[in-house]
Amino acid sequence: xxxxxxxxxxxxxxxxxxxxxxxxxxxxxxxxxxxxxxxxxxxxxxxxxxxxxxxxxxxxxxxxxxxxxxxxxxxxxxxxxxxxxxxxxxxxxxxxxxxxxxxxxxxxxxxxxxxxxxxxxxxxxxxxxxxxxxxxxxxxxxxxxxxxxxxxxxxxxxxxxxxxxxxxxxxxxxxxxxxxxxxxxxxxxxxxxxxxxx
Numbered sequence: 564x565x566x567x568x569x570x571x572x573x574x575x576x577x578x579x580x581x582x583x584x585x586x587x588x589x590x591x592x593x594x595x596x597x598x599x600x601x602x603x604x605x606x607x608x609x610x611x612x613x614x615x616x617x618x619x620x621x622x623x624x625x626x627x628x629x630x631x632x633x634x635x636x637x638x639x640x641x642x643x644x645x646x647x648x649x650x651x652x653x654x655x656x657x658x659x660x661x662x663x664x665x666x667x668x669x670x671x672x673x674x675x676x677x678x679x680x681x682x683x684x685x686x687x688x689x690x691x692x693x694x695x696x697x698x699x700x701x702x703x704x705x706x707x708x709x710x711x712x713x714x715x716x717x718x719x720x721x722x723x724x725x726x727x728x729x730x731x732x733x734x735x736x737x738x739x740x741x742x743x744x745x746x747x748x749x750x751x752x753x754x755x756x757x758x759x760x761x
Contacts, residue, residue, distance in 0.1 A: 565733030570597035596745030604636035687715030
């Protein structure tokens with residue numbers, strides 16, 4: 564199970580995630596309680612082991628702006644939320660970066676097609692709520708054989724069951740490993756990675 568821990572903002576949280584065996588880490592470069600500046604992300608990136616993708620997360624910014632910020636932070640991966648087009652995928656790839664394209668369960672059927680992104684992330688219909696949802700409903704989206712991440716309302720207690728219900732290739736967590744909004748709980752990070760990989 565591929566595990567991404569997102570919304571990291573301190574050296575301790577980066578170390579906790581990577582030492583626990585997270586396969587990727589995420590830095591939020593868009594308006595959020597978890598937001599870090601590109602310079603902060605660059606400093607945290609120095610703590611990420613080689614071979615572990617570090618991802619810059621963006622919401623409604625144009626893809627070209629996301630590319631500029633990711634480069635400033637030294638990141639090779641971009642994660643785009645919001646209403647996107649295949650042209651956005653092309654913009655990121657033309658810049659030599661890799662892309663996680665995030666969609667919500669409320670999106671139309673065309674959003675679940677393969678647009679050439681490196682990974683697809685499927686979030687709850689209301690992303691950021693931190694609430695569990697019907698993970699098994701993803702199976703109706705026809706994603707068999709594709710690499711994609713399940714997100715939304717995951718925590719150490721439910722991640723194994725949720726991933727199984729959804730048939731997920733990987734999982735992504737942020738609020739589910741926090742002690743308060745935007746503040747990561749290092750023990751929860753370790754517990755989440757262990758549970759996901761069990």
